[in-house]
Amino acid sequence: AQSVTQLGSHVSVSEGALVLLRCNYSSSVPPYLFWYVQYPNQGLQLLLKYTSAATLVKGINGFEAEFKKSETSFHLTKPSAHMSDAAEYFCAVSARGSARQLTFGSGTQLTVLP
Amino acid sequence: ETGVTQSPTHLIKTRGQQVTLRCSSQSGHNTVSWYQQALGQGPQFIFQYYREEENGRGNFPPRFSGLQFPNYSSELNVNALELDDSALYLCASSPPGLAGGSTDTQYFGPGTRLTVL
Numbered sequence: 001a002q003s004v005t006q007l008g009s010h011v012s013v014s015e016g017a018l019v020l021l022r023c024n025y026s027s028s029v030p031p032y033l034f035w036y037v038q039y040p041n042q043g044l045q046l047l048l049k050y051t052s053a054a055t056l057v058k059g060i061n062g063f064e065a066e067f068k069k070s071e072t073s074f075h076l077t078k079p080s081a082h083m084s085d086a087a088e089y090f091c092a093v094s095a096r097g098s099a100r101q102l103t104f105g106s107g108t109q110l111t112v113l114p
Numbered sequence: 115e116t117g118v119t120q121s122p123t124h125l126i127k128t129r130g131q132q133v134t135l136r137c138s139s140q141s142g143h144n145t146v147s148w149y150q151q152a153l154g155q156g157p158q159f160i161f162q163y164y165r166e167e168e169n170g171r172g173n174f175p176p177r178f179s180g181l182q183f184p185n186y187s188s189e190l191n192v193n194a195l196e197l198d199d200s201a202l203y204l205c206a207s208s209p210p211g212l213a214g215g216s217t218d219t220q221y222f223g224p225g226t227r228l229t230v231l
Contacts, residue, residue: 034219042225043118043225046220046221049219100170101147101159101172102157104156106156107154107155
């Protein structure tokens, strides 16, 4: 069974500050890991994914995440927050199998303060 | 390129009724997955369809059923609606893999907001 824990349901940062959203996973086999962003009243947009040996993954809009197997973590970072980054962020895990269902965390609401 | 589309965008039903939600996959995608997102929560996997057959199911009762059509579009049917079925229903599609099957990445539609009164 797989699970995802996102620490901090709400995170506030000032515009221009570092964004750090935490994600820890539990999986019995090496997983695939994803970060999605959801703007109000919209679906999910893929930010980035980890599916290979490259542990530092770069995504869209300046976001990146590092896969750390020893810490079972996949934290999302962005060096400088922008007002447009305000949204809900979901970390998700899937097994390397045929069904590839995504198991999501409960989400982190990011607020960017002017 | 057209992305994943869903219809309707909003729907209001009463307890005990039945509902059908529709999804058109992104062009060329052969796998469709459905998720339920309750307010303030992360999406939960309902089921996945590949080549018109169910290819994995989450912890949802049989009154949640689906179909995938030859053009890879899909329907989600929910019978005997309950108040707790009120949620955003998300459809996601995946492109085919190089060696068959589908790839690992799912692309989501905007969702259908279902309210059960």
